[in-house]
Amino acid sequence: MGTHQTRVGGDPSDIPAAAVSARNISKTYGDVEALKNLTLEFPRGQLTSLLGPSGCGKTTLLKIIAGLLEPSSGEVEVNGIPVTGPGPDRAFVFQDFALLPWASVLRNVAFGLELRGIGRSEREGIAERYIRNVGLAGFEKSFPHELSGGMRQRVGLARALAVDSQVLLMDEPFSAVDEQTRRKFQEDLLGLVAEENKTFLFVTHSIEEAVYVSDQIAILLPRPSRVSEIIRPRGLRDKDVADIRRDPEYLDIVDQIWASLRFYVE
Amino acid sequence: MPMLSINRSLHLKILSGIIVFGAWEIAGQIPVSFGFPTFFESMAALADMVLDGSLLHAYSDTLRPLAIGLLISAFAGIAIGLWIGLSSWFDWLFLPIFIVMQAAPLAALIPLLVMVYGIGLTSKIFVVCIMAMPVIVLNTAGGVRNTPTNLKEMGRSFLGTEKDIILKVIIPSASPIIFSGLRLGASAGFIGAILSELKITPTGVGDIITYSRSIADYPSMYAAIFSIIVLAVVFLNLLERLEKLLFEGNVRGYASD
Numbered sequence: 001m002g003t004h005q006t007r008v009g010g011d012p013s014d015i016p017a018a019a020v021s022a023r024n025i026s027k028t029y030g031d032v033e034a035l036k037n038l039t040l041e042f043p044r045g046q047l048t049s050l051l052g053p054s055g056c057g058k059t060t061l062l063k064i065i066a067g068l069l070e071p072s073s074g075e076v077e078v079n080g081i082p083v084t085g086p087g088p089d090r091a092f093v094f095q096d097f098a099l100l101p102w103a104s105v106l107r108n109v110a111f112g113l114e115l116r117g118i119g120r121s122e123r124e125g126i127a128e129r130y131i132r133n134v135g136l137a138g139f140e141k142s143f144p145h146e147l148s149g150g151m152r153q154r155v156g157l158a159r160a161l162a163v164d165s166q167v168l169l170m171d172e173p174f175s176a177v178d179e180q181t182r183r184k185f186q187e188d189l190l191g192l193v194a195e196e197n198k199t200f201l202f203v204t205h206s207i208e209e210a211v212y213v214s215d216q217i218a219i220l221l222p223r224p225s226r227v228s229e230i231i232r233p234r235g236l237r238d239k240d241v242a243d244i245r246r247d248p249e250y251l252d253i254v255d256q257i258w259a260s261l262r263f264y265v266e
Numbered sequence: 267m268p269m270l271s272i273n274r275s276l277h278l279k280i281l282s283g284i285i286v287f288g289a290w291e292i293a294g295q296i297p298v299s300f301g302f303p304t305f306f307e308s309m310a311a312l313a314d315m316v317l318d319g320s321l322l323h324a325y326s327d328t329l330r331p332l333a334i335g336l337l338i339s340a341f342a343g344i345a346i347g348l349w350i351g352l353s354s355w356f357d358w359l360f361l362p363i364f365i366v367m368q369a370a371p372l373a374a375l376i377p378l379l380v381m382v383y384g385i386g387l388t389s390k391i392f393v394v395c396i397m398a399m400p401v402i403v404l405n406t407a408g409g410v411r412n413t414p415t416n417l418k419e420m421g422r423s424f425l426g427t428e429k430d431i432i433l434k435v436i437i438p439s440a441s442p443i444i445f446s447g448l449r450l451g452a453s454a455g456f457i458g459a460i461l462s463e464l465k466i467t468p469t470g471v472g473d474i475i476t477y478s479r480s481i482a483d484y485p486s487m488y489a490a491i492f493s494i495i496v497l498a499v500v501f502l503n504l505l506e507r508l509e510k511l512l513f514e515g516n517v518r519g520y521a522s523d
Contacts, residue, residue, distance in 0.1 A: 098420035102513045112424035
């Protein structure tokens with residue numbers, strides 16, 4: 001298989017059971033092998049990053065787990081149930097937000113509930129609560145084009161939270177927002193992981209971001225993609241959000257990841 | 267600020283009206299042609315026709331094929347366009363027909379229509395449909411096909427059924443292009459309605475145009491033409507209102523802009 005996996009930090013025994021497992025996933029587009037025999041477990045209640053150079057199939061893997069793409073072979077299980085398509089146990093946060101431009105913030109946030117057939121007053125009540133939670137109170141009647149990029153992604157996040165799924169799939173959610181907003185988002189995300197008892201799958205191409213927010217980092221290498229390494233930062237989660245970036249462990253892991261990725265970056 | 271911009275756009279409209287009608291008046295005064303009346307002569311003729319009821323009577327004839335034809339074109343056109351946009355098989359089967367229909371010289375087809383459907387209402391409705399439907403179908407199909415993939419994926423990932431995704435994502439997303447097809451189709455339908463009255467049997471507004479030309483009553487002829495243009499503009503404005511009412515955020519701009 002040519003895959004070698006190492007675990008850094010964390011005794012395997014204190015890793016929670018997997019909420020999502022991907023087993024022997026392969027995906028080919030015509031002659032192109034996007035994913036090859038990829039196996040990965042996502043521990044419950046934790047945030048796992050998929051990190052790798054562009055074209056390594058991390059978004060493809062996330063969409064297979066979401067049920068938006070079918071793997072050529074292999075299977076995905078969420079809470080022990082095989083995935084055959086999108087399900088109520090997973091919610092997706094899109095890189096480019098995927099908001100309905102003709103709908104207000106309120107309707108956008110409530111849209112997942114609307115598609116589930118929940119009555120108007122009930123879903124709007126739920127949506128209003130999550131709009132407040134992501135800090136957009138007062139913008140319920142605004143339209144997406146009236147919001148900044150960061151605010152749009154808050155709408156996307158509120159929509160995903162509103163359906164109350166166990167698993168949150170985030171496809172480079174912060175890559176289209178500016179640097180300062182991104183830092184704020186990363187801090188908020190840590191709070192969210194701590195508060196909500198959800199499993200987060202987080203695709204990113206930023207090494208720093210992955211190390212900052214993750215309980216577990218899966219490094220994917222391209223052509224064809226496989227998991228080359230799994231890193232579990234040990235002591236970062238208990239640190240204050242302001243101190244993580246100067247923690248020696250943080251800096252070491254960032255360096256270590258860059259050392260293994262630099263070879264693959266053109 | 268919005269108050270100011272409304273005023274400004276109203277002022278601009280009045281100004282452009284003065285320029286166009288002023289040019290018409292001057293051209294009629296010179297006159298550029300014996301058959302070209304002045305603006306005020308035409309308006310006087312228009313007032314006469316409105317007051318003696320002949321214009322109203324003419325429109326009751328003209329509007330019937332126009333309204334029926336436009337309704338058929340809008341509903342059938344959007345439905346067929348949806349199908350073409352959603353299914354590649356339908357696309358293969360039907361798209362060429364509408365491309366040919368749009369490109370075909372209609373005047374050459376009218377004798378054929380008359381041969382098959384006679385000189386009554388049916389032929390006229392057909393003319394309106396042939397003029398109006400292709401652009402509605404082609405625009406709807408194009409709009410549907412260009413629905414952003416991420417919006418469709420979003421609909422699927424939040425458990426939308428196929429029907430949900432068509433009604434709540436694809437149609438609203440395609441609505442600006444569908445509505446521009448409706449506007450183009452409606453104005454082509456107006457042309458078709460008048461053309462059918464000039465080419466098949468002279469009734470309604472087409473009759474006023476033909477008759478007043480034959481007795482050299484040019485002010486009435488231009489008044490009739492002017493009235494149909496005004497009606498078309500009013501109708502297109504109403505369509506725009508409808509679009510704004512239905513898809514507010516779309517009209518105000520796309521989030522990805």
